Amino acid sequence: MLIRGKTGAGANAVDIRIEAGRIVAINAADASLRADLGGESLYVAPGFVDLQINGYAGIDWNDATTPPERIAEAVRKLRATGATALYPTVITGSREHITGCLAALARAMDRYPEVARACPGLHLEGPYISPEDGARGAHPAQHARPPDWNEFRRWQDACGGRIRLLTLAPEWPEALDFIERAARSGVTVALGHTAAAPARIAEAVRAGARMSTHLGNGSHAVLPRHENYIWAQLAEDGLAASFIADGHHLPPYVLKCLLRAKGAERSILVTDAIAAAGLGAGRRRLGDVEVEVSDAGRVSLPGTPYMAGSVLEMHRAVANAVRFAGVQLDEALSMAGPNPAKLMGIDGESGSIQTGRRADLIVFDRDACNLHLQILATVIDGETVYKNVDANQEC
């Protein structure tokens, strides 16, 4: 297979040759050769790696009864957004509920090779988070609790050891020991939904924490102006940080400041999407909760100003980062693919355009107003798994 495209704004097009699922050669575009995908004026990038996603297209994996075939359906539909790898995220709940959700995801990965291939691991966000209002976000306070290594081991057993990313609040007395153990076991530990003092953030990093989860969200509405956990995490070079760039969770000017402070190399874009994502505007029933999705993609509880999640898709997050924060297209693409791949240690196989790497790639175009990325094709292991049949140039 031959894919042709530019690898960034201002770059010249290259020809990427793929054999047996891997990139075998990268050369300047040769117009005398016929490309199977892409073209001189189009773009090619590593597929997106979403570290935080709770569901998609009406399919919710924080519901333990969601059958494997529905989880597989969501994974397939996400290809249209450029996602070639995702870490399905299970949030705070009772022990039994979390066990059920993790086991359901593991069953889907066992039954469907394409789901196992798309999901290098699972993200457990909670339940070892702050019970404080504001810091806990939408996580239920009654289930927020201190880290418990034996409980965590049982959850790993329930899903075949697939939890690779864990978000916790480091202020619990048990947290530093827990972070050390988790890191030693190969789990990437992230800080989030926390009310920790700045000194505690530094201790957590020394213990092995490596990322801030959706920095700037899952936080109190009012904070001390200097001594707070947002500044402390921003300044901590040992922490990468993920951001929800939907224009609602962080005002564009805040996203701009956060991305500049954390830097292009340490910033990661996540969708944190809920099951209402991918369905468009309107009222949606998700389990016991009704949410309203506005035309602008803001999710709220009907009749209230309260946000109830995100319906962001990764190709839109990339376009938003460029538009809101003024970062270069190449930098935004890195935040959505290579940076998370590197953090999770899967970059040796995928997550970059280099010879020898698996061909997990997207081909896309930018509209005339630079507001959108239009995903034209998604390739996993050198196989075209999504093709946009009605592409247009509208913006």
Ligand SMILES: [Zn+2]
């Ligand atoms: Zn969260």
